[in-house]
Amino acid sequence: xxxxxxxxxxxxxxxxxxxxxxxxxxxxxxxxxxxxxxxxxxxxxxxxxxxxxxxxxxxxxxxxxxxxxxxxxxxxxxxxxxxxxxxxxxxxxxxxxxxxxxxxxxxxxxxxxxxxxxxxxxxxxxxxxxxxxxxxxxxxxxxxxxxxxxxxxxxxxxxxxxxxxxxxxxxxxxxxxxxxxxxxxxxxxxxxxxxxxxxxxxxxxxxxxxxxxxxxxxxxxxxxxxxxxxxxxxxxxxxxxxxxxxxxxxxxxxxxxxxxxxxxxxxxxxxxxxxxxxxxxxxxxxxxxxxxxxxxxxxxxxxxxxxxxxxxxxxxxxxxxxxxxxxxxxxxxxxxxxxxxxxxxxxxxxxxxxxxxxxxxxxxxxxxxxxxxxxx
Numbered sequence: 116x117x118x119x120x121x122x123x124x125x126x127x128x129x130x131x132x133x134x135x136x137x138x139x140x141x142x143x144x145x146x147x148x149x150x151x152x153x154x155x156x157x158x159x160x161x162x163x164x165x166x167x168x169x170x171x172x173x174x175x176x177x178x179x180x181x182x183x184x185x186x187x188x189x190x191x192x193x194x195x196x197x198x199x200x201x202x203x204x205x206x207x208x209x210x211x212x213x214x215x216x217x218x219x220x221x222x223x224x225x226x227x228x229x230x231x232x233x234x235x236x237x238x239x240x241x242x243x244x245x246x247x248x249x250x251x252x253x254x255x256x257x258x259x260x261x262x263x264x265x266x267x268x269x270x271x272x273x274x275x276x277x278x279x280x281x282x283x284x285x286x287x288x289x290x291x292x293x294x295x296x297x298x299x300x301x302x303x304x305x306x307x308x309x310x311x312x313x314x315x316x317x318x319x320x321x322x323x324x325x326x327x328x329x330x331x332x333x334x335x336x337x338x339x340x341x342x343x344x345x346x347x348x349x350x351x352x353x354x355x356x357x358x359x360x361x362x363x364x365x366x367x368x369x370x371x372x373x374x375x376x377x378x379x380x381x382x383x384x385x386x387x388x389x390x391x392x393x394x395x396x397x398x399x400x401x402x403x404x405x406x407x408x409x410x411x412x413x414x415x416x417x418x419x420x421x422x423x424x425x426x427x428x429x430x431x432x433x434x435x436x437x438x439x440x441x442x443x444x445x446x447x448x449x450x451x452x453x454x455x456x457x458x459x460x461x462x463x464x465x466x467x468x469x470x471x472x473x474x475x476x477x478x479x480x481x482x483x484x485x486x487x488x489x490x491x
Contacts, residue, residue: 438462
């Protein structure tokens with residue numbers, strides 16, 4: 116019974132299952148490791164790509180930084196160039212204003228030179244008339260000489276004829292010979308007078324030419340001397356009065372804006388304007404004391420208004436206002452030691468504007484007093 120029972124008892128074998136489970140686990144581990152290795156390889160590739168992108172981004176960032184620096188430098192250069200261009204434009208505007216004033220001064224000087232040349236031409240014309248009169252006298256003397264020569268020839272022919280006619284005419288021949296000798300002597304004197312007259316004519320023509328040349332040189336020298344004193348005068352004015360927009364030099368004129376000297380619609384010099392004019396008078400006394408006495412200089416004071424009309428009891432129009440202001444300045448300068456024979460006052464009303472704008476800025480520039488140191 117026991118032996119039979121042992122033969123019928125089955126033994127359970129777990130080993131194959133364990134092996135299967137272990138194989139499955141190994142396959143799973145290998146799979147996971149393969150997945151991990153693939154993931155690691157992919158991750159490494161992705162990281163390398165990101166590093167390349169980061170490097171390129173760094174390069175691009177550096178290029179952008181350089182571009183930004185260059186743009187900033189270009190902006191700085193452009194700002195500098197813009198400031199330079201603005202300065203050049205302002206200088207150009209100032210030069211245009213100065214050239215405009217110099218052109219007006221040149222026109223005035225040209226008119227004065229034209230008048231002086233006209234006077235010189237009148238003198239030369241008078242001398243030319245004298246020379247022409249002398250030439251007419253010479254022509255008369257030449258005609259007289261020809262007549263005398265004709266008479267001498269006639270007398271000689273007559274003398275020859277008379278010698279051949281008879282011996283009784285010898286006395287007449289002798290008389291004719293004496294007359295011929297006298298006529299020859301007169302002819303000699305006339306020729307001497309003619310030569311002397313021609314010499315004097317040549318000397319007169321040379322003197323006229325030399326007179327014109329010396330006159331031109333003298334005029335040019337006087338203009339140059341006066342220009343030098345005018346430059347010194349304006350230079351001293353700039354030093355004393357300073358750089359102020361209402362006090363400026365335009366060409367050969369010194370310009371005061373009317374607001375510096377006068378109240379609106381008035382020709383009475385204000386206190387502050389009197390101080391400025393007193394400085395001007397001191398400089399004028401100092402500069403004009405150096406001008407030689409043979410230079411006939413004069414200080415022209417000209418008043419100007421804007422185009423707006425005025426109609427008061429004291430000033431019926433802008434003519435009276437501009438003239439009154441110029442006269443007030445002249446009287447002030449005379450009271451401060453300047454000789455009255457060296458001063459001129461004139462009023463131009465609104466008819467010589469320097470600014471064509473029809474606004475307050477243009478009106479203000481046109482309301483002015485101009486001072487010009489020139490020759491009489």
